[in-house]
Amino acid sequence: MxxxxxxxxxxxxxxxxxxxxxxxxxxxxxxxxxxxxxxxxxxxxxxxxxxxxxxxxxxxxxxxxxxxxxxxxxxxxxxxxxxxxxxxxxxxxxxxxxxxxxxxxxxxxxxxxxxxxxxxxxxxxxxxxxxxxxxxxxxxxxxxxxxxxxxxxxxxxxxxxxxxxxxxxxxxxxxxxxxxxxxxxxxxxxxxxxxxxxxxxxxxxxxxxxxxxxxxxxxxxxLTRELLEEQCKSQERALLGPQNYDEKIRVIIQATQAEIPSLDKIAKQYFMTPRTLRRKLKEQGVSFQQLVNEELCKKALHYLSTTTLTVEQISIRLGYSESASFIHAFKRWTGKTPKAYR
Missing domain, CATH: 3.90.1520 (H-NOX domain)
Structure with a gap:
């Protein structure tokens, strides 16, 4: 042994x-x-x-x-x-x-x-x-x-x-x-x-x-197996937490209420180089920027649908220094402006 x-x-x-x-x-x-x-x-x-x-x-x-x-x-x-x-x-x-x-x-x-x-x-x-x-x-x-x-x-x-x-x-x-x-x-x-x-x-x-x-x-x-596998995935996350690096990064982004940590900072949390983290994400078929965009889009849609926050307030919560940058990003994600979506 x-x-x-x-x-x-x-x-x-x-x-x-x-x-x-x-x-x-x-x-x-x-x-x-x-x-x-x-x-x-x-x-x-x-x-x-x-x-x-x-x-x-x-x-x-x-x-x-x-x-x-x-x-x-x-x-x-x-x-x-x-x-x-x-x-x-x-x-x-x-x-x-x-x-x-x-x-x-x-x-x-x-x-x-x-x-x-x-x-x-x-x-x-x-x-x-x-x-x-x-x-x-x-x-x-x-x-x-x-x-x-x-x-x-x-x-x-x-x-x-x-x-x-x-x-x-x-x-x-x-x-x-x-x-x-x-x-x-x-x-x-x-x-x-x-x-x-x-x-x-x-x-x-x-x-x-x-x-x-x-x-x-x-x-x-x-069909039974497919339904049960969804339960397995949920049980795995609840018991063990996120296991893949894309899941771990999504959790970090979801928990952040301001500027998103850079890939360099996240890599340090897991005691690896940014290059290694990029490679691991590539093996999972995603990039860091893709994860950021997807999670920020989810947050933006949530705020627009469930709160009365202004576009300026939402942009601050998502880490944008200017609302114009957020509006441009949201239109790129959804094809609409935040105002049109709301």
Whole structure:
């Protein structure tokens, strides 16, 4: 494992409470004190009843460590993965299940992987007749790494078993590769995962017959998926904030009540050069000036439609030193003067 990975304790990310809620059912079913474990992790018990609640990554790690230290069962990671079903992931799971094919479902799920509960980056590709899901370390998980790998692999196998048809003629068997030594016996793991399991391998990955990827899913519905994806986007923004630089810059412009910060100033906020920021925006198909124009136009239309502010007052709020400059810009954006639009 790469020891230069960022410590997970230093990450200030948020995630849904639902992952903890699902594991809480496992804790209760085994007769352990869920509320005590939550209190030690800084998580209020009543949050489990709020599906919109979020917790910090640090809190989630603290709870997982309490779970592992308290429930000292050798198969705990596998059992934890069995607590999850694809529909337990809310909109992302339902949207994936509405995809046309297995490949589209996996691709969709990975597109919004930040809404899931994994702490790994996942590569998806085909090789030698196999489809491969390779789990790469994103943080330094230390003593919890094996638990999270076994949990996520258990979930992956459970969800694919739910989605995939039972068999393909002449299919290759599903196979698991772990990069850590076998903790007990290979036979024990193969019984748990119901497939060949190999240890001390170069990568942590799941392999299955690539012909599965083209198979149609029984609940495929393009309209449902489109509607659910909009919900995924909203949930992603609410939970994680803007992720792409065009979104981040739009948020800055929207929050500014006077002169818009220059690209140079915004680049400094993200510890990069203006040239790098321009390149990143170009990769997203936009320019800085395009973002400024679009957001100023939205603001202008809002003020003209919902307030009695004068054109001069609106131009000041948008950062123009002269109303004539604003009028010229507004006409370029809309084909009308502000007065004509109002």
């Amino acid at each position: 790469n020891q230069r990975l960022m410590s997970i304790d230093s990450i200030n990310a948020k995630q849904s409470i639902m992952g903890i809620s699902l594991l809480g059912k496992l804790v209760v079913s085994k007769g352990y004190d869920l509320e005590g474990m939550l209190n030690k992790s800084g998580i209020a018990m009543d949050l489990l009843n709020d599906p919109k609640a979020s917790i910090s990554l640090t809190q989630e790690i603290a709870f997982t460590r309490e779970l592992v230290n308290t429930m000292t069962e050798p198969d705990l990671g596998f059992q934890a993965g069995q607590c999850y079903r694809i529909n337990a992931f809310g909109h992302i799971g339902l949207a994936a299940g509405s995809s046309d094919t297995v490949e589209e479902a996996i691709t969709f799920f990975l597109k919004y992987i930040r809404l899931a509960y994994t702490h790994f980056d996942i590569d998806f590709f085909t090789s030698a007749g196999n489809a491969v899901l390779r789990f790469n370390d994103k943080y330094n998980l230390n003593d919890l790494r094996r638990f999270y790998l076994e949990r996520d692999f258990s979930f992956a196998f459970l969800s694919t078993r739910d989605m995939f048809p039972r068999s393909i003629v002449g299919q290759k068997p599903k196979t698991i590769h772990f990069d850590f030594p076998c903790p007990s016996s290979v036979e024990h793991y193969q019984k748990l995962y119901q497939c060949p399991v190999h240890f001390s391998m170069p990568h942590n990955q799941i392999l299955f017959d690539e012909r599965y990827l083209a198979l149609a899913l029984p609940l495929a519905n393009s």
